[in-house]
Amino acid sequence: MNKPIRVAVTGAAGQIGYALLFRIASGQMFGPNQPVILQLLEVPVEKAMKALEGVCMELDDCAFPLLAGIIQTSKPEEAFGDANWCCLVGAKPRGPGMERADLLKDNGKIFIEQGRIIDRVAAHDCRVAVVGNPANTNAMIAASQAKRLPPDRFTAMVRLDQNRAVTQIAKKANVPVTAITDLFIFGNHSPTMFSAFHLAKINGKPLTQVIGHHEWLKGELQETVGKRGAAIIAARGASSAASAANALVDHVRDLMTPGAIHSVAVKSNGEYGFDPDVWAGLPVKTVAPGQYEVIKGLPMDDFARQKIAATNKELVEERNTVKDML
Ligand code: NAX
Numbered sequence: 194m195n196k197p198i199r200v201a202v203t204g205a206a207g208q209i210g211y212a213l214l215f216r217i218a219s220g221q222m223f224g225p226n227q228p229v230i231l232q233l234l235e236v237p238v239e240k241a242m243k244a245l246e247g248v249c250m251e252l253d254d255c256a257f258p259l260l261a262g263i264i265q266t267s268k269p270e271e272a273f274g275d276a277n278w279c280c281l282v283g284a285k286p287r288g289p290g291m292e293r294a295d296l297l298k299d300n301g302k303i304f305i306e307q308g309r310i311i312d313r314v315a316a317h318d319c320r321v322a323v324v325g326n327p328a329n330t331n332a333m334i335a336a337s338q339a340k341r342l343p344p345d346r347f348t349a350m351v352r353l354d355q356n357r358a359v360t361q362i363a364k365k366a367n368v369p370v371t372a373i374t375d376l377f378i379f380g381n382h383s384p385t386m387f388s389a390f391h392l393a394k395i396n397g398k399p400l401t402q403v404i405g406h407h408e409w410l411k412g413e414l415q416e417t418v419g420k421r422g423a424a425i426i427a428a429r430g431a432s433s434a435a436s437a438a439n440a441l442v443d444h445v446r447d448l449m450t451p452g453a454i455h456s457v458a459v460k461s462n463g464e465y466g467f468d469p470d471v472w473a474g475l476p477v478k479t480v481a482p483g484q485y486e487v488i489k490g491l492p493m494d495d496f497a498r499q500k501i502a503a504t505n506k507e508l509v510e511e512r513n514t515v516k517d518m519l
Contacts, residue, residue, distance in 0.1 A: 197228040197261035199316065201276040203307070204283025205233035205265075206244035208431065209324065212438035213282070214248060218257040222442050223449065230262040234272035234283065242267060269310045276315045280441060281307060281335065284325025294514050297327060301334050301515045308335030312342050320483050322445055323349040324437060328382045329458045329472040330511040336460065336472075337519045345485075348448070349458035351378040351386065351474035353433065353440035358388040358418045362395070365414075366403055372396045377476040378456040379465065379497075380504025381511075384419035386474060387500035392491055411496060453479040454488070464489055466501055471508035 200217055204210050210233075216222060217229060233249070235241040245265050252263060266272050273279055284303060287296045304323070311321060319342060323332040328349040336347035355378045363370045376393040380386045390410045393400040404410060417424075425433045447453035458474045461467035464487050465475070476488040493501070 195227050197230050198223065198277040199230045199232055199275050201232040201234065201272045201279040201315075203234040203269075203272065203279075203281050204325065205231075206235045206241050206248055207283060208434035209282050209437045209441075211248060212435040213280070213441060214252060215255065215257075216438060216442050218252055218255065218260040220257075220259045222445050224446075225259070228259045228261040230264070231260065232264040232272045232274070232276055233266065234269060235265075235267055236283070237267035269307055270314055273307070273311045273319075274314045276311070276319055278445065279307075279311055279315060279319060279321045280324065280445070281321060281331070282324045282441075284331065287326075293327075297330060297511055297514045298518065300325060300327070300331055301518050304331040304334040305338055305518060308338030308347075311335065312339040315342070317341075318483065319346060320448070321347045322441060322448075323347070324441055326382070327511060329474070329508060330515065332458060333460070333470070333472045333512060334515060334519065344460045347460070347472070348444070349382065349472050350437075350441055350444050351382050351456050351458045352444040352447075353437050354378045354382060354386055354388070354418055354421075354474070355456040356436070356440055356443065357421050358390075358414065361414055361417055362390070362393065362400065362404070365406075365409065366395055366400075368395055373400075375454065375476075376400075376456075377491075378474040379501050380467075380474050381508050382458065382474070383504075383507060385504040385507045386419055387497065387504055388415055388418050389491075389497060390414060391494060391497060392476075415500070448479055448485060449482045451479055451481055455479075457485065459485070459487065462487070465491075465493065466498065467505050468509050468512075471505065471512055473505065473508060 235245045332349035336344045395403040447455045461473045463469045467473040477485040
């Protein structure tokens with residue numbers, strides 16, 4: 194058995210938190226030989242802290258062999274102290290009539306503070322995964338505050354979009370999801386994202402040779418994946434939670450698994466025409482636990498270039514909206 198690692202989770206009493214913590218504690222994120230200490234952050238409001246207390250009681254009641262400790266706190270310094278991983282899930286939701294720019298700025302304040310504190314108190318090997326929306330720009334904001342931790346330690350989640358696209362394609366081709374490989378999400382976690390179907394394979398064959406319906410790939414697939422979050426809210430009356438938690442388990446597990454090839458929003462260095470310094474969904478290969486390389490040089494056609502330009506434009510606009518805060 195390894196020495197326990199410390200995993201901070203913000204927004205721990207929220208809906209994603211409720212679907213996530215039990216999976217981390219059961220070993221699905223870090224494997225069956227890795228004990229974890231959960232360091233759970235909520236806002237200093239009685240209702241949230243009470244809800245967190247209830248979640249922790251349930252964690253206790255699972256008697257998870259890998260759960261080596263739980264900290265419940267409303268103090269970020271305590272939650273992030275010596276943390277090896279920080280899962281930043283908590284964020285302010287977009288309220289009725291709220292402009293996207295206001296949401297960016299309100300959440301920007303949270304991620305500025307959390308980025309600074311993580312940089313100050315977290316473990317030297319700390320890695321950060323941002324889920325709270327707008328996730329890409331929040332990761333960029335948190336990273337901008339870090340002086341000790343390099344920017345590549347800050348990632349945002351586009352894995353839910355990858356998983357959504359894989360299932361849509363598997364259904365269309367009438368194959369199991371395991372037949373689909375190399376399906377990458379480029380750009381923002383928003384309806385502008387690009388599900389790069391032209392790079393994907395089905396049972397090792399180019400996807401575009403198996404699915405001849407190219408209008409579906411360019412139209413309905415992009416639309417369904419891009420607007421899936423809204424469709425779930427319309428159907429369930431609440432936003433995606435279990436699937437988002439599942440995607441975060443996949444995101445972190447694959448970043449800890451050498452050889453894994455997956456989509457992660459990371460700092461762009463100009464790959465595929467993204468602006469340097471936006472956090473864009475890109476194809477990555479994990480090269481050592483916690484370390485990855487962006488896969489470069491994949492072929493892009495006119496359609497792909499146009500989609501990437503549109504999602505990059507949105508990321509640049511988001512960065513411009515918050516630039517005075519950085
Ligand atoms: P909930 O509103 O259920 O929970 C959020 C929790 O965060 C609340 O308990 C709240 O008290 C807490 N919180 C707010 N500010 C905090 C802070 N500064 N420090 C600590 N805790 C704080 O939302 P939930 O459904 O769990 O979603 C969480 C975030 O994930 C939202 O921003 C949501 O938009 C985002 N999502 C991102 C996805 C992605 O693929 N990147 C998909 C799912 C989800 O929509």
